[in-house]
Amino acid sequence: MTRIPRAYAPFPLSRPRRTRRTAALRDLIAETRLGVNDLIWPIFVTDVPGADAPVASMPGVTRVTIDGAVRAAAEAAELGIPALCLFPYTDPALRTEGCEEAWNPDNLINRTIRAIKAEVPDIAVMTDIALDPYNANGHDGLVRDGVILNDETVEALVRMALAQAESGADILGPSDMMDGRIGAIRRALESAGHQDVAILSYAAKYASAFYGPFRDAVGASGRLVGDKKTYQMDPANRDEALRLVARDIDEGADMVMVKPGMPYLDICRAVKEAFGVPTFAYQVSGEYAMISGAIANGWLRDEVILESLLAFRRAGCDGILTYFAPRVARILAERA
C-alpha cells in the first residue's frame, strides 16, 4: 500500500485542482490506464443448429459457430485485443454423468482452437477447464451420490487440459476449484511436452449469484442440481483467497484470477500486493448484464463501462476478462 507521508501543503499553497484543470494535465498525472492490451474477450461457441443466437440475459452477446469464432478472432486481432477465451454451448445429447465429451480431442472447443490457430495464429487462445458444460447435472466436477468428487474430477480435468494443449491452446483456465488440479495439470503438461502452455488459474473463484446469465449462455441453467458451495469460495472470505492463490502459484500457475470482479476488487488488490504475479479479474456475466441493462434502459451512460474496467486496473489487475472487450476496444481506438 502506498504510504503518503504528507498530503498537501496548506491551502492556498496547494490547490489540487491545478492538476485537474485541463485534459492534458489530467492525462499527465493519471496513475492508471486502461489499454486494449489489458483485455481478454470471452466468447460462446456452439455447433448445435439454431443455438448460434443472442443470449437473452446478456444483451449484445451472441453464441457463435466455429466459423463465427474464427471471425471473432480476426476481429480481436484487428482491434488489438490479445486474447480470446472460449466457452462451449455443448449439444445437450453430449452432456453425460461421466462428462466424456470434455476430453474428446474432436469436441467443439478443440475444433474451435484448431480453426482459430489455423486462421489467426497470433491471437492467444484461452480455454476453460471445468466439467459443467459437459455434465448432465451442471456441476464442475463428477458427482456420486450427491457428492462432488475431487480426485476423480482432477483426473478428468487433466485429460481435458491435455486435449486442449494438443489442439494448440495458449492459456488453460482451470475454473473448477477442485483441490490439486493445478499441480496435476502442470505435471501432465510437462510430461507430454507442453511445457510452454500457460495456466491462468481461477484461484479465487467465489460461489456467486453473478454467474446466472453465463449459465444461460452455456445452457447449464436448468441443469444445476444444488449449488457450487462445496468447491467455490464463500464470498465472506478474504484470507482464504490469499491461501488459494499461494497454493496455485506453488503448484505451477503462471497467472491467477479473481472472480467475480467488481464486488471483489479488495481481493484483486490483496492478491496483487501479496504476490506480485500476473493478476486477472473476470467481469462476469451478471456484472455485464447489470451494466448493459442499465445502459440499454438509458439509466447509465456507456462511460460506466470504461470506468468499471479502469477500476480493475486501479485495484492492481494486469488484465480483465470482459464481454465488453470489442466494444471497449472500439471506444479506446476512437479516443486514441
Ligand SMILES: NCC(=O)CCC(=O)O
Ligand atoms: N467459468 C465461467 C463461469 O463460471 C462464469 C462466468 C460468467 O458468469 O461470466
